[in-house]
Amino acid sequence: MHKLNGLERFAPGLAELSVEELKAIEVFTLLWTLFEAQALDTSATPKKLLSFRSAGSVKVI
Template sequence: MNAIEWLHNHAPGFANLSAEEREAIMQFSLLWSLFESGALKTNGNAKAIADLSAHWANQGGLAKDSFAQALAYFQNRYVGNGGFTYHFGHLHFRNGDKKELVERVLRGESDAPSDIAAAVLIIVFRYRNNYLHGMKWAYELKGQLGNFTTANAALMEALELYGAHGAAP
């Protein structure tokens, strides 16, 4: 029996996921691992992400639209009716996760490319923590296709920037 068959038989909700959902989740695991091992020098945290984003901006690698699609998705998901949505609380920010930066960017109060990149990648980092530490399994991974598809696109953009401009010193 392979791992997918085992998960299908034993993991809550896994059997209800579409092939597209399963693929997006598996791709996320691979992309995050590559991003964290290289661009973050195996030290995945919000400060490292903010430092990396500032480095790319200083190298001239970031434009306002570098992460525009991800930002639009996250603003739609996490901001509404003049405040933050129910989903925003489920990112489970911890101390040191630069929640205030993410909030400023999502509210449109900062359009600095380094802030946008950092905010997007910090949200992706929260997905990573929530997924790998089991919180997403509590929801049986339901309704996560858009999140993982958006996160994967952001990670591919980040990996391209890493390839062109390297990691933060």
């Protein structure tokens, strides 16, 4: 995935990841961005995450 090549200087080893690993990173990043925007009002602070969890919005297993 050439679109991540520029990140190698910030994340050494990124170029050695498999296509499946890079896809997992891409999917997680998209899902996290959506979650942060919709559930946390674009502010994923530890306090907000704990508040979200305490409100029963998510179950921790």
